[in-house]
Amino acid sequence: MKKIRTGLLLLACLAMIGAASCGKIKKGEYAKGSATIFCDDGFKNILEEEIEVFEYSYPGSSIIPFYVDEQSAIDTLMADGTQAIIVTRELTKEQIRYMKDKFKRVVRTRPIAVDAVALITNKSNDVQSLSMTEIGELLNGKKTRWTDFGGNDTTAVKIVFDNAGSSTVSYMRDTFLPAGAKISDNPHAFAQKNNAAVFDVVKKDKNALGIISVSWLGDDLSLAQNVPVDKRYEDYQNQNDTIATKLTTAVNVLKISNPTEKNDFDPVAYKPYQVYINSGEYPLFRKVYMISTASNSTVLYSFYTFVTGFAGQKIISRTGILPYNVSARVVELK
Numbered sequence: 001m002k003k004i005r006t007g008l009l010l011l012a013c014l015a016m017i018g019a020a021s022c023g024k025i026k027k028g029e030y031a032k033g034s035a036t037i038f039c040d041d042g043f044k045n046i047l048e049e050e051i052e053v054f055e056y057s058y059p060g061s062s063i064i065p066f067y068v069d070e071q072s073a074i075d076t077l078m079a080d081g082t083q084a085i086i087v088t089r090e091l092t093k094e095q096i097r098y099m100k101d102k103f104k105r106v107v108r109t110r111p112i113a114v115d116a117v118a119l120i121t122n123k124s125n126d127v128q129s130l131s132m133t134e135i136g137e138l139l140n141g142k143k144t145r146w147t148d149f150g151g152n153d154t155t156a157v158k159i160v161f162d163n164a165g166s167s168t169v170s171y172m173r174d175t176f177l178p179a180g181a182k183i184s185d186n187p188h189a190f191a192q193k194n195n196a197a198v199f200d201v202v203k204k205d206k207n208a209l210g211i212i213s214v215s216w217l218g219d220d221l222s223l224a225q226n227v228p229v230d231k232r233y234e235d236y237q238n239q240n241d242t243i244a245t246k247l248t249t250a251v252n253v254l255k256i257s258n259p260t261e262k263n264d265f266d267p268v269a270y271k272p273y274q275v276y277i278n279s280g281e282y283p284l285f286r287k288v289y290m291i292s293t294a295s296n297s298t299v300l301y302s303f304y305t306f307v308t309g310f311a312g313q314k315i316i317s318r319t320g321i322l323p324y325n326v327s328a329r330v331v332e333l334k
Helices: 004-021 042-059 070-076 095-103 131-141 165-175 195-204 219-224 230-235 272-279 300-306 310-317
Strands: 034-042 061-068 083-085 108-121 129-131 157-160 190-191 208-213 255-257 285-292
Touching: 004 219, 042 061, 042 083, 042 095, 042 195, 042 208, 042 300, 042 310, 061 070, 061 300, 070 083, 070 095, 070 272, 083 190, 083 300, 108 129, 108 165, 108 195, 108 272, 108 310, 129 131, 131 165, 131 255, 157 165, 157 195, 165 208, 195 208, 285 300, 300 310
Parallel strands: 034 061, 034 083, 129 255, 157 190, 157 208
Antiparallel strands: 083 285, 108 208, 108 285
């Protein structure tokens, strides 16, 4: 609780600094100042690049991110401790009304991406795909060993996920578990601090199966960040929006199938490439939203405009997930 109170005090100070440095701006201009944003840890890679390029473009701006679980991000917004969050669900009508009545805040919500939840395994693991039914059986504890899924190893599957309050865990719980159940109830499930820790465990443990946002698996953004920010900025402004993201080869990214009556019980499994997220053939996907209560003429409103604009959307295309406002292109598959 002491850390939370200290954090909120810091936010209040930053908000005062930002408010003092912002004046009225004309349409099409960007405001200066400092502000905070709270973001689900699953989208850390996206937000860090968005901030770096935005601050390069507008030197008088400073966006300070906090990476937390999704519920904490929403709770902080609802307490007016920040005026922008990135999460995978919209506010309810009651929450929107509360923000208006309590703080005189107007809530703006914009989808910025379609994210996929990826399942990853160690490079030495011979299981290449799972069906939605098999994933449900694994998370519910009905099947526990790699041999249950066509593997040669009789060892129990070690399910590795980030913190229990994350949007990724909430999505998998709501998709596969009965009401009231938790993934952490499974004796073979182990929580980590964040997505980076999940990735590291899977790289080292041959029996681990990681649950992670696909935005952590795209190689294009990692390679892009080796390029000076001014060159990246020029590229993001380029109206050529071709997407050719490759997924990392440091771990195995499993193919997922979803044979249902709707698709004529198609048994084909797909990796979470952008084109298959866009078509819905890769079944584990959800929208990502940026929610802002910042008023016009503030640096946060300028950042909101940037992220939802062309350059901000092109940055998202480099992460492996699908930008909401940029069309998908066929990617190179290996």
